[in-house]
Amino acid sequence: MTQEESGPRRPRAVTIKHVAAEAGVSLQTVSRVINGGPNVRDAIKERVRAAIDKLGYVPSLAARRMGGTRSYVLLALNDRDRTIEGWRSGDGTDWVDQMMLGGMLECARHGYRMIVELVDTHSAHVERELGAALAALHPDGVILTPPHGDNPIITGMLAGRHIPFARIGSTGLGAGFAISMDDARAAGAATEHLVSLGHVRIGFITGSDEYALSGARLLGYRGAMQAAGLAEDPALVARGDFTFSSGAEATRSLLALADPPTAIIASSDQMSLAALEVARALGLDVPGDVSIVSFDDTPIVKFSVPPLTAIRQPIAPMAARAAALLIQTANGEPASEEANVLPFELIVRGSTAPPRT
CATH class of the missing domain: 3.40.50.2300 (Response regulator)
Incomplete structure (x- = not known):
């Protein structure tokens, strides 16, 4: 069968191996350059970057993970029952959509991915559920949406494992970044x-x-x-x-x-x-x-x-702020743990008017 008969071939995906071969270096060296790692000479960095530009290589999460301990993944926990109820009812609520909008776009700016897991904060097995998610994803940080940010079992578990986390809609004292509106x-x-x-x-x-x-x-x-x-x-x-x-x-x-x-x-x-x-x-x-x-x-x-x-x-801005703070922490940059209070808006429409006299 000819190529014309079988249809056009899909273009070959460029991998980190192709970059390493083009630059004449090891896979680990390419990964260190991608991740800004130490012990790479400037001349080698230029060769690797030139190879990346020439081949049009886009680093995968697997390639980025090779150079260090980071996963380049943030985990967002949302309440299972309320989320599923909202999806099934089809009532047009978009809290989760706005949270994903803010968090995912901020993650994309930094080469990160955000994965959303649904956890039942009332479950006697919440530690097991959260532990399974953490073991599977090894996130660099966790975004907690209400009411998870006020659940001492969840926050205690993350703090005990030294996993940075942000608490959206939570102003209580304690570990993690508190992000809310007033x-x-x-x-x-x-x-x-x-x-x-x-x-x-x-x-x-x-x-x-x-x-x-x-x-x-x-x-x-x-x-x-x-x-x-x-x-x-x-x-x-x-x-x-x-x-x-x-x-x-x-x-x-x-x-x-x-x-x-x-x-x-x-x-x-x-x-x-x-x-x-x-x-x-x-x-x-x-x-x-x-x-x-x-x-x-x-x-x-x-x-x-x-x-x-x-x-x-400000749901999307709160999620974006949470992601930004966690990525800063993963990068080793200082990030204030003081409460981050974002502005709200009062939108006046037709449902309010002076009372009848």
């Missing part, structure tokens, strides 16, 4: 926005107690209410866990009060969408009868009717 200030800004519109009775739906950020948001809401001279009413705080169903139940309890709120802040987009649905089912107009503010600002809230006013979390 959740208390964000909730305060949402509350102040409603107060500025003239609202006095403002309800608040909390997130899950597993997340440190839930408590911070509640404190921010309470602080803003107090600063505005508004009396604290415990009945205006309803418990949620970030899910749609918990948001619906919390909203029903708030709107059933003898003196219901004219505005509600929900600690997640899913709960705010539930609040919108419950209000409509009760024949209430949004924002005429009740204003709603959300957290996260995932795509779906932009297309609700009305579109929801929301606190936008």
